[in-house]
Amino acid sequence: xxxxxxxxxxxxxxxxxxxxxxxxxxxxxxxxxxxxxxxxxxxxxxxxxxxxxxxxxxxxxxxxxxxxxxxxxxxxxxxxxxxxxxxxxxxxxxxxxxxxxxxxxxxxxxxxxx
Amino acid sequence: xxxxxxxxxxxxxxxxxxxxxxxxxxxxxxxxxxxxxxxxxxxxxxxxxxxxxxxxxxxxxxxxxxxxxxxxxxxxxxxxxxxxxxxxxxxxxxxxxxxxxxxxxxxxxxxxx
Numbered sequence: 001x002x003x004x005x006x007x008x009x010x011x012x013x014x015x016x017x018x019x020x021x022x023x024x025x026x027x028x029x030x031x032x033x034x035x036x037x038x039x040x041x042x043x044x045x046x047x048x049x050x051x052x053x054x055x056x057x058x059x060x061x062x063x064x065x066x067x068x069x070x071x072x073x074x075x076x077x078x079x080x081x082x083x084x085x086x087x088x089x090x091x092x093x094x095x096x097x098x099x100x101x102x103x104x105x106x107x108x109x110x111x112x113x114x
Numbered sequence: 115x116x117x118x119x120x121x122x123x124x125x126x127x128x129x130x131x132x133x134x135x136x137x138x139x140x141x142x143x144x145x146x147x148x149x150x151x152x153x154x155x156x157x158x159x160x161x162x163x164x165x166x167x168x169x170x171x172x173x174x175x176x177x178x179x180x181x182x183x184x185x186x187x188x189x190x191x192x193x194x195x196x197x198x199x200x201x202x203x204x205x206x207x208x209x210x211x212x213x214x215x216x217x218x219x220x221x222x223x224x225x226x227x
Contacts (some may be wrong), residue, residue: 014207033214041203043203043217044221100144100162103157105157106156107155107156107160108154108155
């Protein structure tokens with residue numbers, strides 16, 4: 001079974017802090033993703049990556065950056081956290097670049113910015 | 115981009131059948147996924163449709179009509195553990211070649227005794 005692991009289930013940070021969310025997958029998948037999930041808005045794509053050192057903006061990239069130095073790890077960075085970034089963050093991975101394979105998700109990180 | 119619409123919430127009785135609809139508008143349809151997400155957990159894959167018709171997997175079935183921009187997820191013999199959110203996600207060839215699905219807002223299903 002595919003395993004996607006997010007480093008923290010719950011995280012509390014302060015406004016203006018630089019925040020790192022880490023995600024690791026164990027199935028050698030090319031694609032990795034970061035979404036945020038908010039009530040009434042569903043999952044919205046922040047960034048995705050086709051492969052190591054490759055990244056593409058999703059629908060809501062403002063205020064975020066990403067890093068993919070190794071194939072198994074995809075990091076989401078909040079450069080200067082703001083209260084409107086309080087949310088549930090979901091990381092996912094998928095086999096193949098233009099694949100019809102499903103995405104596999106981690107359990108999520110619930111981030112609160114005070 | 116896509117415009118994906120699902121009901122926000124549905125309720126049903128244990129043992130019954132429920133149908134969760136998803137409508138979409140897209141310029142280059144390339145497949146539709148259904149996921150289940152229990153509260154506080156990761157979404158998990160249920161089904162994938164790219165051609166018209168019904169795909170059956172045990173108690174769960176998914177239907178697609180590309181001409182109508184319409185899909186439904188059918189859950190039979192409902193169990194209490196089926197209480198969850200159900201997410202419809204549509205792939206679109208227009209998404210810069212990435213083929214990354216766009217998710218609907220999800221339908222929260224409550225199953226009561």
